[in-house]
Amino acid sequence: MADDDRSTDAQQPARVLFDALGIAYEEAFAASAAHHASLRWLLDELAPGSRVLDVGSGTGRPTAQALCAAGHDVLGIDVSPVMVEIATRQVPEAEFRCADIRTTPLQDASFDAVCVYFSLLQMTRKEQTDLVTRLARALKPGGRMALATVPVDVEGVETLFMDQPVRATSFAHHDFVTMVTAAGLTVTSEQSQMFPPARPDATPEPHLFLHCHRDALGAS
DSSP, rough: OOOTTTOOOHHHHHHHHHHTTHHHHHHHHHTTTTHHHHHHHHHHHHOOTOEEEETTTSSSSTTTHHHHHOOOOEEEEEEOOHHHHOOOHHHSEEEEOOTTTSSSSOTTOOOOEEEEOOOOOOOOEEEHHHHHHHHHEEEEEEEEEEEEOOOOSSSEEEEETTEEEEEEEOOOOHHHHHHHHTTTTTEEEEEEEEEEOOOOOOOOOOEEEEEEEEEOOOOO
């Protein structure tokens, strides 16, 4: 999908937020031990030269950078043109597209792995559910998916994130796992942590990482 869809109302809040944050987002969150552990899990699971979709690819670090360094073929999709520009500069080995993943066509069984690290939180619960189901179908049978979220029971809550106004929606831990398994994925492991972003006055926030594989018959 080309850049000409970036003006749609549905994606504007996320685009505005991450255009404003830019490299500051990486500086605050890239050191997460659980994120790096999740990437190690994924790298251990993948065959050489795997095709990986990175949803909400941000600055390209650490996710796309780690995958490319291991020799994988990475496509990153992000709604923020600022993030795509930074990622393209920082991880030139990957391909990055500025697009809304909710409306980006995805071919069934076309990826060996999908990463969804904290890229659902500005979508409604229905959008999150529909997207994870589509992403599961985009995995080859037996393909791997790594997801991360903030596991709290909130819907359309107005708050501040890194001093920027956002409207956040998420699922409680159990409900997030239920949503993911209903999409046709099997959760093989999970990790929770309280992560303090690397910025002044930041308070620790809960993070949940799920490591999954697509069931043999895929999502129903």
